[in-house]
Amino acid sequence: MTDALLDVKELKVYFPVGSGIFRRHSHFVKAVDDISFRVQKGETLGIVGESGCGKSTMGRSILRLIEPTSGSVKFKGHEVTALTKSELRRLRADIQIVFQDPYASLNPQLTIESILGEALSTHQIGNNAKERKEMVAELLNNVGLSPRHAGRYPHEFSGGQRQRIGIARAIAVNPALIIADEPVSALDVSVQAQILNLFQHLKKTYELTYIFIAHDLSVVKHVSDRIGVMYLGKMVELAGKKQLFQKPLHPYTQALMSAIPSLDPDVKRERIILKGDVPSPITPPQGCHFHPRCHYRIEACEHVKPRQIEVEPGHFVSCHLYDTTDNLTEK
């Protein structure tokens, strides 16, 4: 196998929490806690998890929009965490991000042409204004908008159209990797499908690689080749789409899948209803973070952090139930 496009190793992002009235020693929110994965060129890695699991923080820390606390992020073999400011700027032409809220992520005072033109000129793409103008027109065409729209302002567009503009801005600089952070969750279902298809289409046209972050498992399933499931800062399972859906191993993945209502009234899923809420990430449970809600917990889960195990080639899970070398799991 060739070198991965992106190689994330033991990535950690901790946020300190205020010392409080009693000035106790500082606590940390472990938003991303020891996550490792690779992304191959041309694939789509879906990241799924519920609110507060750290999936967005992880996406941003790859770009160093949020500085990682420790760990390594290698992009095309270069260590991202060691880059200087100007090198980082160049890197960001290669990795782009599409945000969730198309209303908040476009400058309301700029026309679409300036928004896209700015991305081009910042990264010195196109020789002069005229050339850039042509490129903007082509970009708009490629994302399904009319070049006539170039002179308009963001408020003149609907949510779906704005998301198209956000996507146009991301592809403007010919990135190799796009991190899409909940790109369709603010959209109506009929428009959501348009944007998902656009992502698929652009992937072919521009030979893109995606990290697609979403809370909606059916959306992630639709677009991804491989899927990582996150829970409280940990990647609890990572596998190919088929592997994951045919044989979900982690109890959390199983519960997550069973929780999604089926559109077919004849399909009666065996529902695993999880007890309780996601615990606070400031004081996550000892051992496996999922153990207080887990139906299959064994004693070890309460004290020992599970290792990531490759159960089948390419199918990773962090759960004591599958750790055969783990003498603690003896029942």
Place this chain on the structure above:
Amino acid sequence: MAVTEEKELLRVEQLCINFKTEDGGHIQAVKQLNLTIKEGETLALVGESGCGKSVTSLSLMRLIPKNAGFTEGKIIFEGKDLNRVSEREMRSIRGNSMSMIFQEPMTSLNPVHKIGKQIGEVIYLHSSLSKAQIREKSIEMLKKVGIPRAEKIMDEYPHQLSGGMRQRVMIAMAMACTPKLLIADEPTTALDVTIQAQILELMNELKKDFQTAILLITHDLGVVAEMADRVMVMYYGQIVEQADVRTLLKSPKHPYTIGLLNSVPDMDDESDKPLVPIMGNVPNLGVIQAGCPFYARCPQAFQKCHLENPPLFKLGEQLVRCWLYESQEVIA
């Protein structure tokens, strides 16, 4: 479903909701809507943003401010026309025989009052129980909606609870007086799927226990499949299709309903076929157009659609507002 004749609980006839605009005109957010809910039934109102589903629910509770808009038509609840009863009488209905839960449990709970006070208030207003009894009843309700350590939570503030817990509190408040009708406006949209599963299960349990009818407002067809007995699909302030849940999901007739179902990635579908989206965007209510409002986005539109808005046609028990079914019987 019970074979015995179910009693009609709510009947809405020719409901129109108009909002005043800045230039002195008005836009019609809901147009001549008819609906009925039987006792103990779950009716789902489905549609995308701006289709008028939430305003419909607000108007049933008479919660649309008088100066913002005006409603026409009849809302007959347990034999009374709610558009004609006094404000005082309306207040005794709200929260008592008809109550509502909203999408955002944080903004619909009062942040400066303890949970116990907020639940107790509902019971206090609609019963003559003593203070101790009210507290007891509040705790009982919290336990019923599956809140652990209910006694403790009585003395906590909304911000101390998670989203799922707040929604449970909202449901406990709504169910405190065992209403005949519960209006649930996107009750799980703000929640994570595993919490959504908990809340939906809870609502189904309460429905069984209390024989409460539910008007469920949602954009999520999966939630509809899970919860509803009957479904009405709204588009641009109108009902475009109405059927029992199985018929609607298995053999949808209106091109919009078909489009919606094709737009949703199906978890149970193993093939990787691309989604079939609906072209264009949801139209703006302010724009008045002749013809079918779905015309511009419809893959099956023909000339007549452009000229005249179709009435509802009846196909067996299914109602469809589309000229493709013109040969069928017209219902209004």
